[in-house]
Amino acid sequence: MACDLHVHSTASDGTVRPGRLAREARDVGLEAIALTDHDTTEGLKACAAGCRRHGLKFVPGIEISADPVLSADTAAPGTLHLLGLFVRAGHPRMHSIAERQTAARACRNAAIIERLQQLGVKTTLEQVLALARAEGTAAIGRPHIAAVLTEAGYTRSIQDAFTRYLGRGAAAYIRRDRMPAAEAIEAIHEAGGVALLAHPVQLGFADDAWVDHMVRKLTDLGLDGIETHHSDHTPTQCAAYEALAGRLGLLSSGGSDYHGSRKDVRLGAVRMPMAVLERLEAAARDGAKRGATGD
Numbered sequence: 001m002a003c004d005l006h007v008h009s010t011a012s013d014g015t016v017r018p019g020r021l022a023r024e025a026r027d028v029g030l031e032a033i034a035l036t037d038h039d040t041t042e043g044l045k046a047c048a049a050g051c052r053r054h055g056l057k058f059v060p061g062i063e064i065s066a067d068p069v070l071s072a073d074t075a076a077p078g079t080l081h082l083l084g085l086f087v088r089a090g091h092p093r094m095h096s097i098a099e100r101q102t103a104a105r106a107c108r109n110a111a112i113i114e115r116l117q118q119l120g121v122k123t124t125l126e127q128v129l130a131l132a133r134a135e136g137t138a139a140i141g142r143p144h145i146a147a148v149l150t151e152a153g154y155t156r157s158i159q160d161a162f163t164r165y166l167g168r169g170a171a172a173y174i175r176r177d178r179m180p181a182a183e184a185i186e187a188i189h190e191a192g193g194v195a196l197l198a199h200p201v202q203l204g205f206a207d208d209a210w211v212d213h214m215v216r217k218l219t220d221l222g223l224d225g226i227e228t229h230h231s232d233h234t235p236t237q238c239a240a241y242e243a244l245a246g247r248l249g250l251l252s253s254g255g256s257d258y259h260g261s262r263k264d265v266r267l268g269a270v271r272m273p274m275a276v277l278e279r280l281e282a283a284a285r286d287g288a289k290r291g292a293t294g295d
């Protein structure tokens, strides 16, 4: 039996409703799933109820987009995502993350549209919001803008939209305000969870020595583990990240990063043994105990 510890729903940018995920998970033979929507715990309640109905174990989670710049000499060229597993859904720290990130995203979307209009691309925020509403996704962002650009014939595909307009360094790229990693890790701990570095490959380092350096710095900030297994990792990378976790005494985790039909990855495409989940759960319990005694 196995678990998939990285799954998205319509509460962020997935296409499957949180209450529906359990049935899909059961159908592909999973015993447990973690719902880890971007910067929100909004879907956890519905997903937990679905899991109860279908006899699955449920892990409440979140995936926080953090600033990949830790200090002047420690910065990743790619993205830094931190997974919190076993977080308490209703915790005030989780709520404030959601509010802050929604505001940051809305502000960025408006700035991107403004830049596009300056470039002569006649796309409006209303079109983007209408598309997101039709899809039922809560986190509105660049994938929706890319879809609108493509539908209007400005770009050939979503990928083309990112290359020409929306990706880093492209004509309408706007940097988003991100939460410092230290703050994200602290919030996850306060909410009773364990903090893991998601898909280290997406940090974008060309050299593994830099991943090692970054993970050490994050460990100093309280990181508990690494998502060693992910659908973007080659078998060689999975083994390298496992070895890194072993060297630093960190936990390991793994999941598919399923987004429904938005991405070409199936639910359960990455499966971890239940023992992995049990170790993470024990660590969350120990962390909660530590928090309660105040050391």
Ligand SMILES: [Zn+2]
Pocket (backbone or CB within 6 Å): 063, 081, 198, 199
């Ligand atoms: Zn991610």
Ligand SMILES: [Zn+2]
Pocket (backbone or CB within 6 Å): 006, 008, 036, 063, 257
């Ligand atoms: Zn993800």
